[in-house]
Amino acid sequence: MADPMRIRAQLQGDKATVRVLMAHEMETGQRRDSAGKVIPAWFIQEVTATLNGRPVLNAQWGPAVAKNPFLQFNVRGAKAGDKVVVSWKDNKGDTRTDEATVA
């Protein structure tokens, strides 16, 4: 099971700036190991986020997103204490969901 995400949701006016770090290899499928064998692709394909349960973000990613990905976006209409939940799903079907409180 993947390590938890690190999520920060910082209130600026009526918006929350959300910064997310995800622990993931983001393997492209185009690299070879030392024995010359292709290392299979393994990367996050979908990222979603909700604010107090309401969907706010939906993204599709390819293997060109860097290893241990970083994502930043601004959620409108946020206030202190709101709950931000971020989920990802990779091409092997593994998922991870973590949350943070807007502060």
Add this chain to the structure above:
Amino acid sequence: MSHPIPALLLAAALAAGSVHAQTPAPAAAGAAKTDPLAEYRRLLEEGNPAELFEARGERLWTQKRGPRSASLERCDLGQGPGVVKGAFVTLPRWFEDAGKVMDLEARLVWCMEKLQGFDGAEIAKQPFDRGEMANVVALATWVAAMSRGMRFDLPQKHPQEKLMYEVGKRAFFFRGGTHDFSCASCHGVAGQRIRMQDLPLLTTNPGDGVGFAAWPAYRVSAGQMWGMQWRLNDCFRQQRFPYPGFASDVTVALSTYMGVNAKGAMSIAPAVKR
């Protein structure tokens, strides 16, 4: 300390090799202001993946693990059992119970062996990114983070600590390998760079958050979290030296030398690096 020799040698080389005036290389002292990489580095700092390893290290510290199913919460990093804050900026130091000077990673392995029942020798043999060794790196990342903003102040009271400093100084200037490199080849003169990477002068305090005060660090080029043991290991690889043992005398002595020299420097570890 007197002026490190490479400065004199470089001056001599310039004088001897100069038929016509050399085009002056850009002075790195002024480079910081116009550094074209400043924006790149600033953007990386907005989200340092070292945080992922820091969080893992914190979980590993409290988790009951190993043959004895124990946590590391009683581990003594030099400030008393279980005291983590402030420990990083005093390491390497002498440990009476072990009868030797240890750096952070050696001490963590010691605790994993004594408290959790792991085989320290087995851990020491593993590559840095595998198995329990990867856990040591994560633990070191968290322990370092707990001293973020604090200033280095290594003890130099015990004769072994002084001895390690002296051994480290000699190791720092030791030239060998197919390319005749020493640590001082890259870190013996202020204001130089390899490619576009600034090289800290490590014979003195290079400043807050520079050199010894920046590691462990997340290397974006490799997508890996490196502790000081890994950093030194890869320095020796690039020096074309043979392989330094994990927590071998040379590595602990070099950290003692750099850490003592860095007295007063503020730690920013874990940092993010190219």
Add this chain to the structure above:
Amino acid sequence: MTLRTSITGLAAGSLLLAGCASLPSSSELDRIAAQSIQGSFRDQGIAKVDRIKQDLAQAACSSDKAPDEATVERIQAEARATIKWPANGWYLGDFREGERIAQSGRGMTWTDASTATSANGGNCYNCHQISKQEISHGTIGPSLYNYGRNRGITGLDGPTVQPIFEYTWMKLWNPRATNACSQMPRLGHMGVLDENQIRHLMALLLDPRSPVNQP
């Protein structure tokens, strides 16, 4: 097995000054340091421990003090005797190949498969500015941009050209010949690069058509 013996190569005792409050003499410290350095490394791949058996210059240039004048003279004389001059006085190869070799920092580490010169680079840009186009260059060594041009090289032979060719060849083959404690690797002498590869680097620096010598 205790950690004392399991983690470090040296037993703690060999570095221990039992009950001793002051440090040993400098020469005794040198001995202890040498012993602990030798005990800290092991063979890995092509990088064997014989690489840290120092020769005269490596030992003499391993402190923050310069060696004495007699030692400097001896090192330089010995180095001059090692220079292998190019066959048939043919100094210059292809500057495009030279650029490729100058760019590469590869070779001779324990992660490299072989010590064959074909796998090795010159590491040149790591320390020197060379062509103007490459902005990612080091500053440990002097800038080599316009190296030939600054030395008045406009052709490929002639009386003014020869001494500069010889001096540059010497620098690339074994820089200790002119500077006992040079920080530059002995690319030719240590078998990092072969004669042909050094010809290509020579062309990069000295061929008037090389990007290095463009205004």
Add this chain to the structure above:
Amino acid sequence: MTTRREMLATGSKVAALLAAAGIVPATAHADWNKTAFDAKTMAEAARAFGGATPAESKDVTVNGPDIAENGAVVPIGGATTIPNARRLLLLVEKNPNVLAAAFDITDAVDPSFNTRVKMGQSSDVFAVAITADNKVFFAKKEIKVTLGGCGG
């Protein structure tokens, strides 16, 4: 193939609109657009999302450093002020597959996203906005990827 693309595009467009209106959760339509991620050009990637021919626009911005110290991690971002933009793509022209990331634009977020991508070499990077009526607008910026470290 065209039919499939259109179906995909229409399906996701409708879903995006529904999601934007808060009618269905965003996760409900998150079928990964393989055609888009296999695309070799910006136009192909935009077409895979139902977009028309791309046109450069000042109403789209792409940001990132002029020079990256390493191609393994290059911070880039995109934003748009086009009112009916429904999707924002980030692309690297010289990567084997150009599309790196695609973000749905909803009323709940600013149409501005930052992430980090891999770049094999110096290249133009693009931010592409696709509107509700399938118009495609883009901005581009060159990012130079330098060699760093000892190179070995």
